[in-house]
Every structure is written in structure tokens, then in C-alpha cells.
Amino acid sequence: xxxxxxxxxxxxxxxxxxxxxxxxxxxxxxxxxxxxxxxxxxxxxxxxxxxxxxxxxxxxxxxxxxxxxxxxxxxxxxxxxxxxxxxxxxxxxxxxxxxxxxxxxxxxxxxxxxxxxxxxxxxxxxxxxxxxxxxxxxxxxxxxxxxxxxxxxxxxxxxxxxxxxxxxxxxxxxxxxxxxxxxxxxxxxxxxxxxxxxxxxxxxxxxxxxxxxxxxxxxxxxxxxxxxxxxxxxxxxxxxxxxxxxxxxx
Amino acid sequence: xxxxxxxxxxxxxxxxxxxxxxxxxxxxxxxxxxxxxxxxxxxxxxxxxxxxxxxxxxxxxxxxxxxxxxxxxxxxxxxxxxxxxxxxxxxxxxxxxxxxxxxxxxxxxxxxxxxxxxxxxxxxxxxxxxxxxxxxxxxxxxxxxxxxxxxxxxxxxxxxxxxxxxxxxxxxxxxxxxxxxxxxxxxxxxxxxxxxxxxxxxxxxxxxxxxxxxxxxxxxxxxxxxxxxxxxxxxxxxxxxxxxxxxxxxxxxxxxxxxxxxxxxxxxxxxxxxxxxxxxxxxxxxxxxxxxxxxxxxxxxxxxxxxxxxxxxxxxxxxxxxxxxxxxxxxxxxxxxxxxxxxxxxxxxxxxxxxxxxx
Numbered sequence: 001x002x003x004x005x006x007x008x009x010x011x012x013x014x015x016x017x018x019x020x021x022x023x024x025x026x027x028x029x030x031x032x033x034x035x036x037x038x039x040x041x042x043x044x045x046x047x048x049x050x051x052x053x054x055x056x057x058x059x060x061x062x063x064x065x066x067x068x069x070x071x072x073x074x075x076x077x078x079x080x081x082x083x084x085x086x087x088x089x090x091x092x093x094x095x096x097x098x099x100x101x102x103x104x105x106x107x108x109x110x111x112x113x114x115x116x117x118x119x120x121x122x123x124x125x126x127x128x129x130x131x132x133x134x135x136x137x138x139x140x141x142x143x144x145x146x147x148x149x150x151x152x153x154x155x156x157x158x159x160x161x162x163x164x165x166x167x168x169x170x171x172x173x174x175x176x177x178x179x180x181x182x183x184x185x186x187x188x189x190x191x192x193x194x195x196x197x198x199x200x201x202x203x204x205x206x207x208x209x210x211x212x213x214x215x216x217x218x219x220x221x222x223x224x225x226x227x228x229x230x231x232x233x234x235x236x237x238x239x240x241x242x243x244x245x246x247x248x249x250x
Numbered sequence: 251x252x253x254x255x256x257x258x259x260x261x262x263x264x265x266x267x268x269x270x271x272x273x274x275x276x277x278x279x280x281x282x283x284x285x286x287x288x289x290x291x292x293x294x295x296x297x298x299x300x301x302x303x304x305x306x307x308x309x310x311x312x313x314x315x316x317x318x319x320x321x322x323x324x325x326x327x328x329x330x331x332x333x334x335x336x337x338x339x340x341x342x343x344x345x346x347x348x349x350x351x352x353x354x355x356x357x358x359x360x361x362x363x364x365x366x367x368x369x370x371x372x373x374x375x376x377x378x379x380x381x382x383x384x385x386x387x388x389x390x391x392x393x394x395x396x397x398x399x400x401x402x403x404x405x406x407x408x409x410x411x412x413x414x415x416x417x418x419x420x421x422x423x424x425x426x427x428x429x430x431x432x433x434x435x436x437x438x439x440x441x442x443x444x445x446x447x448x449x450x451x452x453x454x455x456x457x458x459x460x461x462x463x464x465x466x467x468x469x470x471x472x473x474x475x476x477x478x479x480x481x482x483x484x485x486x487x488x489x490x491x492x493x494x495x496x497x498x499x500x501x502x503x504x505x506x507x508x509x510x511x512x513x514x515x516x517x518x519x520x521x522x523x524x525x526x527x528x529x530x531x532x533x534x535x536x537x538x539x540x541x542x543x544x545x546x547x548x549x550x551x552x553x554x555x556x557x558x559x560x561x562x563x564x565x566x567x568x569x570x571x572x573x574x575x576x577x578x579x580x581x582x583x584x585x586x587x588x589x590x591x592x593x594x595x596x597x598x599x600x601x602x603x604x605x606x607x608x609x
Contacts, residue, residue: 041261043269196299196319210269213278214302220269222298223287227265236297236317 003187003245009228012039013056013163015191017243022175027068028247029172030187032058034151036163041224047206049224052162055197056240058173059190060147064182065247067147071175073168074141074149140167149173162199176247184246191241195225198238281308305343305434306466320344324462328434341459346396346431349424353393360394367394368401375402376410383418392418396428405441408432412445416453426454433463440472447475451482461488468499477505484511490519497592510536516591526552527583542598543584548577578608 003017013036022029038052060067142150153161178185200221202211211217229238268287277283280303284291297317305325310332317335323342332344339345354361367378379398383391392415399411412432416425429446436442447467454460464486467479476499483489483496493516500512514536517528530537531550537543556576563572581601588594597605 041266043266047270049269194297194317196297196317198299206269209273212272212276213304215278215280215283215304216272216275218298218300218303219280219283219287219289220272222284222289222294223265223269224261225298226289226294227261235293236295 003189003243005241005243007241009039009240011037012051013037013053013191013193013240015058015168015189015241015243017187017189017245018170019187019245019247024068024175027071027175027177028065029175030060030189031170032168032173032189033166033170034058034168034191035166036151038162038164041200041227043206046203047210048203049206049220050201050203051224051228052164052199052201053193053197054152054160054162054199056151056163056191056193058149058151059192060173061188061190062147062176062185063187064179064185065176065187066179068175068177071172072143072149073171073173074139075143076139140165187243187245187247189241189243190239192237192239195222195236195238198225198228200224278304279307280305281310302462304466322459322462324430324459324466325434326437326466341427343427343430343434345423345427349427350393350397353390354397357390360390361397364394364397364401368398372404372407375404375407379407379411380414383414389418389424392424399428399432400435405439408436408439408442409445412442412449416449422453422457425449426457426459429454430459430463440475443470443472443475444478447478447482451478451485455482455486456488458488461486461492465492465495468495476503477508480508480511484508484515489515493591501593506538506540509538509540513537513539513587517587520587520590523555524583524587526555527580528587537584537595539588539593539595542596543601544598545600545604548580548601548604549573551576551580574604574608577604581605581608 003019005016007014013034016033018031020029020031021027034056036053036056038050041049041051043049138154140151140153142152144150151163151167153163153165153167155161173189176187198221202220210220225236225238271286272283275283275286277286281291284294289295291313293314295318296314298315298319300315300318300320300323302322302324303320305323305328307327308325309330310328311330313330313332315332315334315337318337320334320337320339320342323339323344325343328343334344334348337344337348339348363382367375367382370378375398379395383395385391386394395411395415395418399408402408412429415428429449432442433446436446447464450460450463455464461483464479464482467475468483470476470479480496480499480503483492489496496512500509503509513528514525517524517536528537529535529552530547531552532547537547559576559579560572563575567575581604584595
């Protein structure tokens with residue numbers, strides 16, 4: 001079943017929802033596509049601001065449906081135990097002078113004294129190192145409480161890159177099943193971002209002439225965020241996409 | 251098939267074009283800017299990015315910063331009570347206020363203690379605060395002392411509380427956020443202000459938030475406050491982050507020791523040879539860039555450095571030539587310091603003539 005998908009700024013973020021039948025009896029799959037990139041806001045002719053998202057949130061509102069346990073995409077499950085790898089390396093080497101034709105091979109003994117025509121000393125070096133490795137998967141889409149998913153694009157150093165990719169490609173966000181006694185079933189998926197999760201990058205003219213202080217910069221960001229809201233102020237939360245599907249019994 | 255959208259204009263052009271009106275606006279006051287841009291204080295800053303905003307001279311009654319990111323926000327003479335529900339106030343002037351509200355909501359009895367001590371005669375109040383801080387091992391004494399500081403009007407009590415708190419604070423963050431709040435709210439009391447700035451200088455000049463506070467006070471109308479703030483700034487590890495602000499101060503200050511301190515600090519940042527060039531070996535202090543450098547100043551130098559330089563020159567060069575080469579090099583280093591940091595040294599006529607002959 002395809003939904004009614006409304007995206008106020010599809011170039012910035014576009015979400016589509018459809019509901020399909022699952023292989024399991026009485027389960028349906030909520031399949032979502034989500035793409036994000038950027039838009040440019042122009043203030044008069046010379047000032048431009050590139051708007052991107054640092055973080056987006058998808059929130060599900062179910063009517064007459066329940067989420068099937070363990071079916072949510074991107075559950076950041078913490079394992080009960082964490083494997084740790086410990087490595088110990090030992091090196092033995094030898095240095096010394098060699099005289100004449102005596103060959104000296106590496107010995108298992110750390111200290112070797114050479115007699116006769118050869119002179120020198122052998123020494124060994126022992127090093128040890130310990131390595132603790134922990135594999136950490138970088139998840140773009142993380143399931144959170146209250147039927148919400150958080151979408152971010154984390155870099156290796158932990159900072160957030162602006163969203164600029166396809167994060168859900170008809171993936172199953174979760175599976176749902178009808179609530180007992182429900183006489184209708186509907187799904188509503190909203191995609192929103194908080195004002196502080198917008199990244200506004202000015203062009204050089206704007207940066208030079210408008211960003212005179214941090215206060216100017218923050219004020220401009222607040223103003224541009226307000227410009228992106230199509231509905232009256234909603235506490236600094238901007239909803240970009242709404243998808244609705246009425247799930248029919250088959 | 252395209253997804254449905256609201257049409258060609260996804261952003262209100264009327265609102266976006268208000269941005270352009272800021273070209274002619276140098277005003278930085280947060281409240282005045284909001285008014286200028288017709289932003290609604292009750293709604294338009296919720297969940298906003300307000301990091302590092304300066305709220306100086308603002309009355310924030312009616313502002314709702316719920317969910318906003320207020321990290322690093324500072325300000326002096328800040329009044330009013332904004333809504334801070336769910337806001338991130340770490341390292342900001344609000345951190346203290348939020349922490350106190352939470353504490354007294356959980357410990358209402360301590361609020362009575364605050365009221366009682368704040369009403370006492372000043373000498374008794376100081377003793378009570380000292381006893382309180384010492385008797386409460388869990389650090390709650392510090393929170394109560396801070397609340398007494400807010401409530402009392404006696405500057406002697408306040409100054410003493412500030413000292414006690416440093417000795418007893420569990421973490422520097424608690425003490426810092428208290429000082430930040432104090433500076434924001436009591437900026438009309440110079441004695442309290444000075445105590446706060448000196449505390450920042452002594453303990454927190456290299457902390458990000460402490461440094462930002464001190465920078466603000468470089469522009470204070472009271473010269474004692476400016477001087478105390480400068481001492482902190484110039485000795486801070488963060489000085490390189492704020493060179494333009496500090497240069498602006500040293501160019502306008504009437505205190506030669508500040509100019510010398512600045513020259514010493516920035517020359518050291520560039521390296522030992524620059525520091526040697528900027529040091530006046532006759533007076534045994536760094537050069538004041540407003541005082542004319544004479545040939546005598548130029549000639550008096552670090553003997554080891556001169557010897558090292560001399561040893562590196564060709565042996566057939568005469569001593570006088572080597573001397574001139576050294577002096578020229580020293581002048582080049584001074585010029586490099588000037589260029590790097592945006593101020594100029596003064597030279598007397600003889601040095602200028604020497605420079606002209608050298609080029």
C-alpha cells in the first residue's frame with residue numbers, strides 16, 4: 001500500500017513510506033526511503049545560505065497497530081559481554097661485531113659472548129605491547145524510544161557530517177501487526193529536525209557582511225529556521241515530511 | 251512521480267529577506283537584534299542553536315530557550331529569567347542557575363538555611379558560611395553558600411564567600427559556573443566584579459569559558475577591571491585564539507607594562523630568537539612598542555646569542571660588519587613580530603637611518 005507522502009523541501013530531505021505484507025502471518029512491513037542533501041536559501045541577490053541537516057528524526061504514529069517485537073531497524077543493542085583482544089609481542093634481536101669468517105647465527109640465548117677471532121657482544125631486545133580492540137559499528141539510523149528513529153552521519157572522529165546520502169532504501173523500518181479489537185489501522189510517519197540540528201553555511205558575501213558577531217550569526221540561523229517552517233511555530237521543531245497510509249485488511 | 255511539496259517557495263521570502271537588513275546593523279545586543287528581526291522570544295529560540303551567544307545587557311524575561319543549545323553562552327548585566335527546560339547549559343552563564351534550582355527543588359530545607367544566614371549581621375553571616383562549608387562534606391555547603399551570595403547585598407560577605415568556595419568546591423566547574431553567574435548578575439558592584447575577575451585570572455584563565463569571560467572584561471569601563479582581565483588573558487594558553495581582541499586593547503591602553511607584557515608573550519609564541527629580539531637588555535624587560543627603540547637598545551643584546559651568531563659568520567668579516575648584521579637581523583625579527591600581530595614598534599631617527607642604509 002502506498003502512502004500519501006508530503007515533503008515540504010524534498011531537495012533537503014525526502015521520505016516515502018509504503019506498507020507491504022510480510023512473510024509472517026498477520027505482519028506488515030513499513031518500508032521507507034529516505035534521502036537527504038541540501039538546499040540553498042537566497043536573501044536578495046547576493047546572500048545565500050546552504051541549508052543541510054546534521055540530524056533528522058523519524059517518528060511513527062500508529063493507529064490500531066502495534067510494532068512487532070525485535071523488528072525495529074537500527075536497534076543499538078548493547079551486547080551483554082564485549083570481546084577484548086589482547087596481543088603480546090616479543091622480539092629478540094642481536095647486535096654485535098663480526099670479525100673474520102665466523103658466522104654467527106641468532107641464538108635463543110639472550111646473552112652471547114664471542115670468543116676467539118670474533119668479538120662483540122650480543123644483546124636481545126624484548127618488547128611487549130598490548131592491544132585492546134573494540135569494534136564499534138557506526139550506525140546512521142538508530143532506533144530510539146517512543147517509536148522514533150534518529151538519523152545522523154557520524155565521522156570517524158565522532159563529529160557529525162551533514163546528511164547527504166540515501167539512508168533508507170526501501171528498508172523495513174519495522175514490522176507491525178493489528179492491535180486486538182482495532183477496527184481501523186493507519187500509519188503516520190513524520191520526519192522532523194530541531195532548529196539546532198540545521199546547518200546553515202553562508203556564502204562569502206553573507207559571511208563577510210552579515211556575520212559580524214556570534215549574536216548576528218545565531219540570530220540569522222533562527223530567522224532562516226523560522227522561514228523554513230510552513231506551519232506556525234512549533235517549539236523550534238520543523239517537520240519536513242509527513243507520510244500517511246491507511247492499512248487495509250486483505 | 252514527484253512527492254507532493256508545498257510549491258516553488260519552500261521558505262518564506264519575506265522572512266528570508268529580513269536577513270539582508272542586518273548589513274547595516276552593528277548592534278550586537280541579543281534582545282535588540284531579536285526585536286529588529288521581529289523574532290518571537292516565546293517561540294523562535296526553542297530548540298535553537300545559541301552556542302557562544304553573548305547575552306550582555308539583556309533582560310531575558312519572556313524568552314523561551316527550551317531545548318536550546320546554550321553551551322558557552324556568556325554575558326554581564328543579564329537580568330530576567332528565561333525558560334531553560336531541557337536546554338544544554340554546560341559551560342554557560344545559566345549552568346549555575348539551573349544547578350541551583352535543581353538542588354533546592356530536591357532540598358527545600360536548605361532554602362530556609364539560606365534565608366536565615368542571609369539575614370544575619372555580616373560578620374556572623376561570614377562565620378556561618380565558613381562553618382557550613384566545612385561541616386558539609388558532600389559539597390552541599392558550597393551550593394548553600396552560593397545561594398547566600400545571591401541573596402545578600404553585603405559586598406564583604408560576598409567577597410568572602412567567593413574565597414571560601416574556591417577552597418571547598420568539589421569541582422572547578424561548580425566554582426566557574428558560580429563566578430559566571432555572579433559576573434552576569436552583579437556587574438554593577440565593582441568590588442564583587444573585581445573579585446570575580448581576579449578569581450578567573452588566578453584559576454581559570456586557560457579554561458575556554460574562563461578565557462571568554464576575561465576577554466569580555468577587556469572592554470569594561472572600569473580600568474581596574476580591564477587591568478585584572480588583561481593579566482589573565484595575556485598569561486592564558488588561549489591567547490593565540492584572541493589576538494585581534496587583545497591587540498585592540500593594547501593599542502588603546504595607557505599602561506606601558508601591559509604593552510610590554512603583550513610584546514613578551516607574543517614574541518615568545520614565535521620563538522626564542524624573537525623573544526630575544528624583543529627584550530630590552532638595558533632595562534631588563536620587554537620593549538614597549540610605543541617607546542622609541544634606540545641604537546643603544548639595539549646594540550645591547552644577549553651575549554651568548556651574539557657570540558653564536560658571530561661564530562657562524564665568515565671569519566674574514568670585520569667585527570663591526572658582524573655587529574651590523576646582527577642588528578639588522580634583530581630588526582627583521584621585530585618587524586616579523588609586528589606583522590604577525592598587527593602593531594608597530596617605534597624607532598628613533600638613528601635606527602631609521604640604519605634601517606634605510608640596510609635596505
